[in-house]
Amino acid sequence: MQGNDPARRAVLEQLEQAALETYGEERSAEATLRTALELAATAVWRVAQERLEPLGPEPLPTHD
């Protein structure tokens, strides 16, 4: 399961730590923030699994 993947857990822990430092303990423990952290961790982890060479698609946010 992706929730138990060590790399995903590491991403979640990094985001949790950043939330704690930025928003404090009380806010970081609230349910809406916890949910957002979990979802973001899964997305960041999944994106980071995909390898791209430096030469390749450029990161332009357009559709040309």
Add this chain to the structure above:
Amino acid sequence: MTDTHAPTALHELTAHQAAQLIADRQLSPVELVNDLLERSARVDGQVQAWETLDAERALEAAHVAEQLVGSAATPLGALHGVPFGAKDIFDTAGLRTSAGFGPYAQRVPAADSEPVARLKRAGAVLLGKMVTTQFAYADPPRTRNPWSAERTPGGSSSGSAAGVAARVVALALGSQTAGSVLRPAAYNGVVGFKPTYGRVSKRGVFPLAWSLDHVGVLARCVEDCGLFLSAVAGYDPADPTSVSEPVPSFAVEGEPPAPLLGIVTDALAAAVPRVAEHVTSVAKAFESAGARVVEVGLGEPLDLLLAVHHVIMQSEAAAAHWQLLEQYPGSHAPRLRAYVEVGRLVPSVVYLHAQRLRRRVRAAMARSLETIDALLLPTAIDVAPGRETTGVPSLQAPFSLTGFPSLSLPSGVLADEGLPLAVQLAAAPWQEARLLSVGRWCEAQLPRMPAPPIDG
């Protein structure tokens, strides 16, 4: 849509039917606006689709439109005298535009957003503003689904979809960043259409995530989507995301041919069984009517598409809103607040990696579409859920990510729950004319959608 089922009430008229009757001097725009205002007075207490009804100015505009019909020297626009609604993230000159945000409750723009301006130039009459979730994100709105008060109308174009379903207006502007046009269309049993990214200017429309935001429309037939697109499509030098692609005709021309459809097996697997079975049976009905249906994929795994979309949307939403969050503490809805707060923590390299992956994803999806007319898949993974959510965008978001045009058609009513079902079609970029043609063919094979069971 064929006109063999002539509506008996003015509020049942589609936009193209109303436009034709007005042009033929068989219908007064004033009479039509008055009928929709009366309809709104009867049903909007239940549905709560309108954020602001602008009755006085709508009637003034309708009177002007009526006078112009009698003026032989003035060519009429394609939507002359036809009322429309606009989601409350579209700026409207002299009319409050608050985006569901408390501190903007008295915000009155000086100018129309470009889509509103273009619809007015085509002769359409702005009837009012329709409820949006706050800044078009995912916090549940006050709007009710006209099919069931206990179910969400979806979001974020909640009022636009519920209002079109409830017959308070035939045409309403919406916007989609993940699934905010097509999903509410599916949940409310109406047609939802999102053109190619860049086809329609977003000037004067509140952003949620710039590289994903699309202008779209809610209507009750595919033909109205073509009328809408003909009115609003085209390059706008004032919108950096607007593209100077040639604008073809989107008008209905003859009977559309039976299409070659690619049914998306990954999407069927992601839907609940009753929805997957429904879409499979719809595909079989299309085949029986002459379509060819082949199995295809989206080009890349669905979970990757959704992860790339999530990272981009959350990062851009955070960039768009973090200063507003600090400027107006306590004013943001809970889910949007958390989304922006966490979005600020996503590393920039991950955002850029996602944007690079997006190019790969887009190319792969384009290859899936090379030999077919359109993809066929469920619009949503299930029928409308409860009001604690606005639903799941997982089957609409892939086309917001790639910017490809997509269309949702109501395809039946779930017998035991009385809720609408829907199928989605998607085409290659800039192929809206083909998508709308396929949509018209499919629409003609599907059962006619009844009106929702509301009083009035």
